[in-house]
């Protein structure tokens with residue numbers, strides 16, 4: 773019997789792996805709203821989320837987590853607040869392979885911190901060839917007034933995504949239990 777249902781949100785840059793992350797861990801068939809990508813200047817990929825992704829994972833017999841994916845493109849930012857309502861927290865995914873991931877991180881974080889109190893950051897696409905080192909995130913962390921956990925993950929790898937979900941839920945318990 774399900775006694776508790778939580779909601780968590782996957783947000784972040786276009787192509788970072790929000791839809792992939794939900795597909796990787798969901799125990800139900802993921803409901804996706806992907807359409808042909810017309811913004812190939814922003815990203816080359818064929819499909820992009822234009823509405824919402826929805827998946828589910830059971831933590832135990834009594835606890836279910838709803839997994840909500842946002843569209844990455846800024847033109848859909850009016851939907852972000854709606855999707856974040858009532859969520860335990862947000863996993864912010866940033867694609868390391870884009871030209872300025874730190875600018876993107878600052879940009880998305882400044883928007884999402886007003887909609888979500890509990891945020892953790894996942895840096896994706898670190899397996900690809902890059903000109904920039906991952907040390908930029910350590911430097912970024914050192915400059916923040918609030919400390920945000922940063923994970924280097926591959927959204928296609930189940931253990932990586934589960935690690936972030938666990939971290940977000942653990943953080944939520946700390947944030948919400950008092």
Ligand SMILES: Nc1nc2c(ncn2[C@@H]2O[C@H](COP(=O)(O)OP(=O)(O)OP(=O)(O)O)[C@@H](O)[C@H]2O)c(=O)[nH]1
Nearest residue numbers: 786787788789790791792820821844896897926927
């Ligand atoms: N090489 C590599 N590919 C990844 C990684 N994470 C995700 N991908 C792939 O990147 C592509 C884009 O991922 P999506 O899940 O569509 O990205 P999204 O964040 O949902 O993008 P939008 O819906 O357009 O905002 C997919 O082919 C994923 O399988 C990663 O860490 N490394």
Ligand SMILES: [Mg+2]
Nearest residue numbers: 790791820821
């Ligand atoms: Mg998507």
